Amino acid sequence: MLKSILKLCAATLAAILLAAMLLARNINVGVEEMSVHNGDWITTVSAGAADADPLLKTTVAFSALLASTRENSMYYRLAAVDGEPLRLECRYRIEGRDYDANWWSITAYGWDNYLIPNAEKRYSFNNENVIRRGDGSWVITVAAREQPGNWLPVGPSGAPPWRKLGDYDFDLLMRLYTPGDAYLDAPQSAPLPTVTLEACE
Amino acid sequence: MKLLKWLLAILVVAWAGQYLLAMVAPNLIMEGVYFGGAKQGGYNQLVVRPVPDETARSVVRPSPDLLYASCLYNLEDGPIVIEAPIPERYWSMQFYQMNTDNFAGITNQRADSKRVGSVAKVTLISADDDPANYQGEVIQSPTDRGIMLLRASAIGDRTQQQAALDASYCGPQGTPAPAH
Numbered sequence: 001m002l003k004s005i006l007k008l009c010a011a012t013l014a015a016i017l018l019a020a021m022l023l024a025r026n027i028n029v030g031v032e033e034m035s036v037h038n039g040d041w042i043t044t045v046s047a048g049a050a051d052a053d054p055l056l057k058t059t060v061a062f063s064a065l066l067a068s069t070r071e072n073s074m075y076y077r078l079a080a081v082d083g084e085p086l087r088l089e090c091r092y093r094i095e096g097r098d099y100d101a102n103w104w105s106i107t108a109y110g111w112d113n114y115l116i117p118n119a120e121k122r123y124s125f126n127n128e129n130v131i132r133r134g135d136g137s138w139v140i141t142v143a144a145r146e147q148p149g150n151w152l153p154v155g156p157s158g159a160p161p162w163r164k165l166g167d168y169d170f171d172l173l174m175r176l177y178t179p180g181d182a183y184l185d186a187p188q189s190a191p192l193p194t195v196t197l198e199a200c201e
Numbered sequence: 202m203k204l205l206k207w208l209l210a211i212l213v214v215a216w217a218g219q220y221l222l223a224m225v226a227p228n229l230i231m232e233g234v235y236f237g238g239a240k241q242g243g244y245n246q247l248v249v250r251p252v253p254d255e256t257a258r259s260v261v262r263p264s265p266d267l268l269y270a271s272c273l274y275n276l277e278d279g280p281i282v283i284e285a286p287i288p289e290r291y292w293s294m295q296f297y298q299m300n301t302d303n304f305a306g307i308t309n310q311r312a313d314s315k316r317v318g319s320v321a322k323v324t325l326i327s328a329d330d331d332p333a334n335y336q337g338e339v340i341q342s343p344t345d346r347g348i349m350l351l352r353a354s355a356i357g358d359r360t361q362q363q364a365a366l367d368a369s370y371c372g373p374q375g376t377p378a379p380a381h
Contacts, residue, residue, distance in 0.1 A: 126266050
């Protein structure tokens, strides 16, 4: 009798662990399927919405809790350039102009989904504080070491390394507040900044 | 053969279990945020938060370009009232139920830009309550508990935005709100 109960407990525990692992895997796969790609940028059009799939809701709860609906703000995330995960030892160039939205910002987050500690206390650039060229365009350099111009510093996340699950060191999130129709109707082709890898150490 | 049956049973239960987990996980995470926030600021009152930095841990992916104020509401003892001056630059009032759904919201954008300069006065009632019993702007929450979040642009000169959040109010109906 005791042996059967122990077997059942062990099987239940194994099933729960396996369920959690399957969920973690399916969150990644499912979100990929539900996401819209625009170059290297990815957006999930149902974040925060009541009609969101349970897998998407779980993902949002882990990585974008209390997100707004897309009519209010759209979020484009970039964690890799040309398929290569963003690395702290590399330098990236973000190039853009202004976008059809009330305002926009680009923020760097650690793999732990929080702002990255840095001496500059600079976590983002937005349409008001970015330094522009004469034609209104701008370039932001994302790097761990100081850069001239619009430098968005990155560095190790605040969380302990053993908690890291993804293959990227940090990611970028572009927020477009009150986005225009191009983003609402065709998020896969609406204008966004280009991000390129400049060099790695 | 017996072992194979056990393994098969574990696989089947785990496969179904992942969807059960997916259904409860958002609620569990929201409960964590709700109780964590309640420890700091209590229920049915507005907490204006400093502009997020690397130490901000109340929600994932906080925006350093936004000012936030939140009210963890509990409608078990009756409706609550939210009053918020609507500033000129980007501002929104969003309501989230405990499964993370953003079930209602007000902004000062698009067609609502005419609301700039006014004060949003919202009565938040429970799903069992009848909106016809209340006057003015009434929002019905699908669950008794949830989170109301005020967001205001923090880019450029944030003086007016900060003042708007500082003058906002969230509390039980019948409690006098501050003069705006």
